[in-house]
Amino acid sequence: MEKIAKIAGVSKAAVSFALNDKPGISQATRNQILKIAEELNYVPRRKIKKDTIVFLLVTNDHAQSLDYFQRLPFFQSIIDAFKTKSYLKGYNLSLQTVSKLDQDTFSNWQQTNIYGVVILGTFLTSDDVLLLNKVHANIVILDNPSIENSHSSVVINNKEGVRSIIHQISPKETVLYVHGLPAIPNFQERNTAFKYSAQTKDFNLTEIKMDSFSFSETTTSEQQLIINTLQNNTTIVAENDYLALKIAQIVAEKKLTHNVKALFGFDNIRTLSQSPIPIKTVSVNVSVMVDMAIDLILKEYKVPVHVTVDTNFVEGDKNEK
Template sequence: MTPRPTINDVARKAGVSKGAVSFAFNDRPGIAPETRERILETARAMGWTPSSRARALSVSRALAVGMVIARPPETLRADPFFPSFIAGVESVLAESGYALLLQLVPEDDEGHASYRRLAEQGRVDGVLLTDLHVDDTRPALLAEVDLPAVVVGPDLGEGLWPAVGVDDGPGIAAVVEHLVSLGHTHIAHVGGPAVMVHGRSRRDAWAAALADAGLAPGPFVESDFSAEGGAAATTSLLDLAEPPTAVVYANDLMAMAGLAVAVARGIDVPGRLSIAGYDDTELAAYLQPPLTTVTTDVTGWGRAAATRLLDLVEQRRPTEPVLSTPRLVVRGSTGPAPHDVPDSSTKERP
C-alpha cells in the first residue's frame, strides 16, 4: 500500500518549510498569498489534510463551536428551521475543519450551566446563540466566561457580540397586506411565545400592519411554534362567536396544523378561511391547498452565522453577511374574503 503523505512530503514538494505548510492551513499571516495557494494546491494534489487533533494543538483551539438549544426534544424534532440552519452551519464548519457540538437543555435552564461547562472545559471555541429571549441574559454570561458568540437574530443593542439576522417584520407585514388586498378585515394571528424575540417581533409586525391598513386588532393566540400548539390555537379561534376570515401563523408548522384542523371541521380553505404561514418549509408547496407563506433562506442564514463566528474565533476581519430579504409566496391557501361576514373598522372590538 502507498503510505499516506505527511506534512514533510507536502513541504518538500511545495519547496517550503513545514512551518509554512502549517501557516497556510491555519490561515495565519506570514506567507505570501501565492505561496499559500501553491501549498494548498500541492496538498490537494497529494491528497493530504492536516490531522484535526494536531491542528487543534498547534493553534490551541478545540476546533469546535457550540449550539445550546433550550427546547423539548419533541418540539425541536418537528421544527424544520433547525435542520436547514444546521445544514448551513455545517457546510462552513466542514470546509474549515471545525465540528459542531449541539446540546439540548431544559427550557427553564436557558443553557446557563451548559455554557459555563463548555467554557470551563474548553470544549468549544465559540457558540451560536439562538432562540433569543426578551431581556436575554446569555450574552452577558458569555462575555463573563469569555466565550466568543454570535447572536442569531436581531442585534440586542448591548454591543457584546455581533448579530447575524433577518428582520422578519416585512415578511409578516406582506402577508397582512396580501390578505387586506383580498378584502379580509378580520385577521387573526397565532404567534410564538411572547418571551422569545421572534415571537414578539412577528406579533408586533402583524398588529402594526393591521393598524396601517386602518383595521381593528384581530384575535391573537399565543402558542409555542409546535404543530400541537398550532392546532389548539386554531380550534380556539374557530370556536369564537365571530371567527376570523384569515389567520397569519408565526411559522409553517403551526399553519399546517391549523389547515388540518380547518379541513377536518369541514371549513373551506380558502373559501371561508384563508391561512398563511412563515418559513416556506419544503412541505408547504405540497399541501392541499398549498400554503401561502414567507420564504427565507435559512440555510444561507446558517452559513452566514457560522462564517461570522469563525471570523471572531480566528480574529479575522469580519465578513459582511449577505442575507436574502424574506419574500411572500402566494399559493392556494389564501383567497378573497367571504362576503357574508361583518366588516371590521378602526373601532375597537367589544
C-alpha cells in the same frame, strides 16, 4: 467528488477547488458546487482542523432536547446546514444542548480547544442575555432579535417579512391574527411589525393565541377557538408556519375552507407541502444565516457585528427548504 462534478457539469478539479476554498473557478460555479455538496451531505476526505466550533442549543420548557429541535423543520434545516458548512470549511462541529446558561458552561469551553460558539438564541431568556453580556468569548447569537451590543448576531428580517404579507392584504379586510406561544422574541417582533404596518389598512382585526410547537394533533379547544373566531371571507395571518399548518388542518377537517380568503405563515418550513389548503409564507434563507454566523466566528471581529438576513415572500407550494 465524482457525483458532485457530474451533477454540476464541471470537472473534478473544479469541485476540489470549491471544497478546498481555492481560486481557479468563478464564484457562481463555487456556489453551485457547495450547494450540491450540502444537498448530498458531502464531507470532504481531508483531515479536520484541530479547532472545533460549538453549536449550542439552549433549551427550555418547550424545547427540551436535541431531538425536539430535530423534529422541527426550520431548526433541522439550521442544524443540517451547520454540520455541512463546518466540515466544508475544515472545522469540527460539536452540537451541544444546555437547559440553562451558567458560568460553568463557558468555563468548560475555555478548558477545551474551542474556536468559537454559535448559540441558537431562539429561546434565550432575559437572564441568559444578561449573563452573555458578561462573557468575553468568541460567540455569535443566532435567531434572537432582542440581543443588542453584547456579541455578534445573525437574525431574520422579521419587519420586512411582515410588510410583504401586509402588502398582500387589501384595506378593510377581515383579518384573524394568530399569536404564537411561547412569545419568543421573533414572534414578538413580528407582532409589533404587523400592528405598525397594519395601521393604515383599517382591518377588521381579531387576535387569538395558539401553541406554536406542539407535535400532537390539534386539541379540541384549539379547534373550537378557530371555529368561534373564523368569519366569512377571513384572511388569516399566523406568526409562523407551524401555526399555519395547524390552522389549515382544522379548517380542512371542519370544512371551513370557504371561509378562508387567504392563509399566511412565516419561515417556509419543508412540511408546508403537506398542508390541505394553500399557505402563503415568508421564506428565510437558512443557508445564508449559517454562512454569516460561521463567517463572524472565523473572522473574530473586535466589536459586535449584527447581520440581518432578508426574507422573500413565497406563493403557495414554492417551498425553498
